[in-house]
Amino acid sequence: MKKFDYFKPTSLEEALTLFAQYGEKAKWIAGGTDVIVMIKQKTMTPDVLISLQGIPGLGEIKFNGTLSIGPMVTHRMIEKSELIKKDFSALADAVSWLGSIQIRNVATIGGNICTAAPSADTATPLLVLGTQVKIKSLKEERTVPIEAFFKGPGATVLKTGEMIKELMIPKPLPNTGSAYYKLQRRLALDLPILGVSVLLSLDKNKVTCSDMLCTTSPISSILHKMEEDQIICKEVRIALGVAAPTPMRAVKAEGLLRGKPLSDELLERVAETAVQEAQPRDSIRGEAWYRRDMIRVLVKRMAMKSIERVIQPEETVFPERLW
Amino acid sequence: MGKQTLSFTLNGEPVSVETESHLTLLQLLRDKLELIGTKEGCGMGECGACTVLLDGKTVNSCIFPAMEVDGKNVVTIEGLTDAQGNLHPLQKAFVEYGAVQCGFCTPGMVLAAKSLLDENPKPTEEEVRHGIAGNLCRCTGYIQIIQAIKAVSGQI
Structure with missing residues (x-):
């Protein structure tokens, strides 16, 4: 496998600063179940990986009128969430058939949509649930509806140095x-x-x-x-x-x-x-x-x-x- | 950047090991720590032969960055025997029920089963099948494997 340096920043600020420093040479890594496979298959050749695992607050599911899913929330966490199963069922359906338990324990929802495969299991549930994607870079924060997020196979609106900070899903109407x-x-x-x-x-x-x-x-x-x-x-x-x-x-x-x-x-x-x-x-x-x-x-x-x-x-x- | 020192708990013992930053957990275990019980099958996260437990949860070590185990608790198949070297009840059941043929999937399969039973001590057959769905056995020994797991959960 290609050699790369691996950074584990412990704050969002540090992560975004590091990415700005390495630019095109760097890739984000969340769970790595796509990134490491792509590096092994030589379809991705980063010199530097910047891990999001060590940043507090990115791996939480919260509900406060709006469902907030952090980008580092794993598919397994979603699978086990009673709230999501009850009120956001399409998403629960999608995660329970993705990969295997081994994959779901590690793979994140942020990673699933950033890889932007046309087949991404979580993409269509997020579309019907009316998800808003909060995107962060060193300079700015912006929110795009998930409809505008995907640009093509493997392509998204994310610019170099940007990352997903949060997925926000409104509470569905009654019934x-x-x-x-x-x-x-x-x-x-x-x-x-x-x-x-x-x-x-x-x-x-x-x-x-x-x-x-x-x-x-x-x-x-x-x-x-x-x-x-x-x-x-x-x-x-x-x-x-x-x-x-x-x-x-x-x-x-x-x-x-x-x-x-x-x-x-x-x-x-x-x-x-x-x-x-x-x-x-x-x-x-x-x-x-x-x-x-x-x-x-x-x-x-x-x-x-x-x-x-x-x-x-x-x-x-x-x-x-x-x- | 080059080499990094990782400190984590491996099969109950604290370890500290110097590693290159691009290694996978599987390479770290097999090549640096010489624990060759963990197998490499597909190398792409699809067959589960490389399954280990990370903080009690199964992961495919072949696509897991070694750098992420710092501070974590890793259990490999070598960690299942007790201090006297006695096999884990799951390992005994696998032997007893003929759930081991070529044996290549076995370490991963046993750890997937352990994780399943730790979470759900009395799984239904459907739950057992779902629990080991990420582990391929090409000797087609699933029936015996499922029986062994059910036996350990007191259901045979």
Whole structure:
């Protein structure tokens, strides 16, 4: 492996000053599960690594009206957070299938989005949850919405010497559910063929047909029944991973549903619109036609999972229903 | 910058070792400290053969910077035996249930199992499978491995 110097600053100020000193020769290292692999594969050749492990305050999950996740929070910490599981479910879904426990113990959420892989598991949940990214450099601090953070495969808005200081996620509206599905060939240590996140905020959490969610009824039957309850979708966000050069929002699809009553016919059109907005490519993990077909399927399924999470039917299906 | 001195706890004993700053924890353990129980499989963090415990949690030592162990507590497979050299109950169970074939995945697998049971002493079979999902065994011995882990947790 290429030789490099390794610095462990103990304050943000020291870290940013060090980075300013080495500039292009330096790279940040958080958990290192991407950085060390890239150095081994010779796709990254830094002379200096500046570690963020020793800086206090970057590895905390806090909730004070807004959820604050430090960049050094590991995937395992998120996986174990009851608060995130309950109110920010899509993110909990994403971290529990990322890599392996060994990876999740070390890999950080800041690192996951800074690597900016189109397949980054945490990216689409952060998109549907309306995340704001606080960025710090020696000279300034700025905040960008996560939609503006990704610029291309491996590319972000971060300039040399900048780092993520905090991810801020607003508390969802009442009656909100969110879900992420990672389409993968095996259940551990795989990258997604496709990642789909959906967030829905409904105007109520009681429906007459909630028991249908515990059955094996087809989605169309459940939705036909739900139409009678006139459930309004107050907010909707749909995000797709590995469907374009960057993780993306399907904003046209969202627009069709926002403010409208849920129906099977409408969800079909929403899913179809999301397919048209995506620009998937053929790759070793999956071909574009397959990704398009699965976007159509998974947008609808994740919408159903979000609805299930809002309504929380008392009986549960075992094994858990695969929406 | 070159060499740095790291001080940490290794298998219960304090150690101090001089190292180059670009080494991985696996290189530090095998090449500097001559603890060759920890194996290098893929070298990319995918197979889990290099698993060690860092402050009680599993990490892939092949992609973990040695520099980050300063002040931490590291346990390798060599640290599981007691003072008299008796095998850990998990190691005994692996032997008893035939969970060791070529043995290359075993040190990492045992440590992943230890970490799982430390956190969750009575895991379901599903939880055992999830707990060792980061450790590949290419002799396809998973069934025996799962049985050994369940035996130690008093479930067989």
